[in-house]
Every structure is written in structure tokens, then in C-alpha cells.
Amino acid sequence: MTERYLFLSHSHAFGPFRVGSHHYARTLASSGAEVVHLSTPVSLAHRLTGRVDRDSLATLPRGPYRDEDGVVHLVPRTFLPVPYGPFRADRELARHGLASDFDAVLIDQPLLWHPSLRRVAKRLVYRPTDLYPDGVKHTLQQRILDASDGVVATSTEVRAALGPLTVPALVIANGVDADRFAAPPTATEPRPPVAVYVGAFDGRFDWTQVIDWAHAHPDVRFVMAGPGGDPGADLPPNIELPGSVPYEALPTLLHGARVGLLPLSDDPLNAGRSPMKLYEYLSAGLAVLSRATPVIQSDADAGLYTYADRSDANAALERALAHPSPNTAGVRRAAAESWETKAATLRAFVRDLPDR
Numbered sequence: 001m002t003e004r005y006l007f008l009s010h011s012h013a014f015g016p017f018r019v020g021s022h023h024y025a026r027t028l029a030s031s032g033a034e035v036v037h038l039s040t041p042v043s044l045a046h047r048l049t050g051r052v053d054r055d056s057l058a059t060l061p062r063g064p065y066r067d068e069d070g071v072v073h074l075v076p077r078t079f080l081p082v083p084y085g086p087f088r089a090d091r092e093l094a095r096h097g098l099a100s101d102f103d104a105v106l107i108d109q110p111l112l113w114h115p116s117l118r119r120v121a122k123r124l125v126y127r128p129t130d131l132y133p134d135g136v137k138h139t140l141q142q143r144i145l146d147a148s149d150g151v152v153a154t155s156t157e158v159r160a161a162l163g164p165l166t167v168p169a170l171v172i173a174n175g176v177d178a179d180r181f182a183a184p185p186t187a188t189e190p191r192p193p194v195a196v197y198v199g200a201f202d203g204r205f206d207w208t209q210v211i212d213w214a215h216a217h218p219d220v221r222f223v224m225a226g227p228g229g230d231p232g233a234d235l236p237p238n239i240e241l242p243g244s245v246p247y248e249a250l251p252t253l254l255h256g257a258r259v260g261l262l263p264l265s266d267d268p269l270n271a272g273r274s275p276m277k278l279y280e281y282l283s284a285g286l287a288v289l290s291r292a293t294p295v296i297q298s299d300a301d302a303g304l305y306t307y308a309d310r311s312d313a314n315a316a317l318e319r320a321l322a323h324p325s326p327n328t329a330g331v332r333r334a335a336a337e338s339w340e341t342k343a344a345t346l347r348a349f350v351r352d353l354p355d356r
Contacts, residue, residue, distance in 0.1 A: 004103050009022075009039045009040070012060065015059070041076035044079050152169070155273070158272040176337050177339055190326075191325045191326060194258055197222075213317055214239050218238055259287050264293065
């Protein structure tokens with residue numbers, strides 16, 4: 001009998017970023033499961049305030065959209081943002097004629113919680129991807145934990161922040177689509193002195209550190225790719241801001257660089273992050289430079305270098321630039337972190353949970 005999974009995720013799959021729920025959905029669907037991926041609704045308030053611009057809105061399907069892997073995506077549209085407006089995933093599914101009888105619901109977006117989710121699946125699994133120390137998400141997270149049959153956290157820090165649990169729990173760090181990011185086997189020449197970052201520019205990103213690196217290493221190009229990358233300050237000429245790069249174009253961008261950057265700020269929420277970019281950088285043959293966290297620690301043999309603060313950040317960058325290029329040891333390290341392996345572990349965990 002075909003298994004059916006419902007993912008309730010914080011992010012849709014129609015922008016420049018891919019998150020863990022997208023990869024789990026793709027991998028499970030490719031192995032024969034029926035998968036629905038429902039993401040945070042786009043509200044009228046988001047549209048009117050410009051948080052979702054007209055061009056981004058135009059990329060979003062109206063109603064269910066089945067992708068080439070067989071995943072059915074649903075990006076609801078609402079009047080008010082969740083959880084301030086009435087929204088229930090089961091009613092949204094029914095409105096579009098989608099059956100709401102799943103083997104498991106996997107929720108990583110606390111804002112999508114509603115008690116009715118207990119009625120749409122045999123098992124409810126909370127998959128926290130971030131730290132929620134306070135606020136609305138903290139409150140909703142506790143309600144999810146009270147109702148869940150199991151928990152799958154993305155890092156040991158995220159798991160520890162949940163406190164004692166009365167249900168089975170597992171830590172599965174984010175993985176990588178290694179084949180997508182692999183460089184051509186003929187690309188064996190050392191990469192040029194280019195350091196690249198791909199991702200969001202928010203309070204977790206340390207612009208000051210990047211600017212310091214650029215001043216200290218004028219011979220290195222720093223390519224900072226992502227939406228809204230302008231820090232509003234004069235930048236050194238060796239910092240480039242190409243803007244958003246489509247997910248399909250990321251491998252080409254990474255294959256032209258030598259070092260992948262994770263310049264994390266001192267925001268305490270960075271402590272629990274399991275950034276997918278780490279393994280994507282390694283898969284693409286880059287050395288990686290990151291600020292050290294409880295989750296991200298140095299592994300020089302694999303080309304992963306960390307720094308504690310500004311006092312050793314420049315020396316860490318020099319070590320990363322000097323690492324053999326392409327980083328074949330890093331490619332091997334990343335190969336062990338495939339989404340196929342992660343999905344198999346997740347699937348086995350969910351299957352072993354008792355039906356409620």
C-alpha cells in the first residue's frame with residue numbers, strides 16, 4: 001500500500017532557496033510515496049506591505065501543483081497571516097479536493113499548528129529546524145510537542161532546547177543533493193581565489209566580518225549571492241552582489257569558487273543551525289569557512305575551517321584558501337550526508353512510531 005506523507009513547512013519551493021522539507025518530499029516521492037507539501041500561507045497583509053513582491057507572487061501556483069518528482073505543492077493564500085487569521089491545513093486540502101488521510105504529518109512550521117492535524121494522519125511528527133526561545137512560535141511549539149508522536153530535530157542544540165520529551169526523538173542533520181552540486185570529473189584545475197556565500201542576509205549574517213575579510217584580502221573576490229544583499233554601506237570593490245541566484249544555477253556559481261563562506265553573526269539563534277550550504281559547498285569541491293558553533297566544528301582534513309571571532313577569522317580564511325583545490329576530501333565527506341540516506345532514516349523512524 002502506498003504511503004502518504006504531508007509536510008507542513010515554513011518555506012515554499014518556488015523561490016531561490018531549498019529547505020529540508022523540500023528534499024525529504026522529493027526523495028520520498030521518488031521512492032514511490034504520495035507526498036503533499038503545504039507551506040506557510042501568503043497573506044494579503046504580506047502582499048500589501050511588500051514582504052512578498054509582485055514578481056515573487058507571480059511564481060506561486062494557485063492551487064495544487066505537482067512537480068516533476070511527483071510532489072504536490074500547495075501555497076495557500078489568506079487574508080491575515082497565520083496564526084492571527086483562521087487557517088486549518090485540513091480545510092485547505094479539502095478546498096482543493098486533496099484527500100486528508102495520511103500515514104504521517106511532518107510539521108516544521110509552528111505557525112501551521114492546529115489540533116485538527118491529529119485527525120488527518122496516523123502519526124504526527126514535529127521536525128524542529130530552529131530555536132524558538134520565546135514568542136508565538138515557542139507557545140505553538142509546546143502545543144505541537146504535547147500532541148506529537150515523535151520528534152526529529154535538525155541538530156543536537158535544537159533537540160536540547162526542547163527539554164525532556166515523553167515521545168521518541170531523533171536528530172537528523174540536514175543533508176545534500178550531492179549529484180546536483182558535483183563538479184564535472186574533468187574539472188581538476190585549482191579554483192581561483194573566490195570566496196562565495198549563498199543565502200539570506202538577515203540578523204544571523206555578519207556583514208562586518210565579510211567587509212573585514214575583503215579589506216584584508218584585496219586579491220580575493222567575495223561573491224555574496226542572495227536576495228536583499230546590500231548592507232547599506234560602502235563596500236570594498238572586491239565584494240560582488242549578484243542578487244538572487246536560481247537554485248538550478250547554484251552549482252555553476254559554486255564551481256567557480258574556492259571557498260564557501262558561512263559568516264554567522266553572534267545571534268544566539270545561530271547555535272542550533274544545521275546549514276545545508278555547508279554540505280553543498282563541500283559537494284561542489286569548495287573548502288568551507290564558518291564561524292564555530294556547537295553544531296559546526298573544524299575538520300581540516302575535509303576542508304572545513306572555523307573561527308571563534310574576529311581575532312582568528314583572517315587566519316582561518318587563509319587556511320581555507322590554502323586547502324587543496326578542488327576539495328576532493330570534502331566531496332567524499334559530503335557524499336555520506338545524502339538526502340536519500342536521511343530520508344531512509346526518517347522513514348524508518350516514522351514507521352516505527354505507534355499509531356495513535
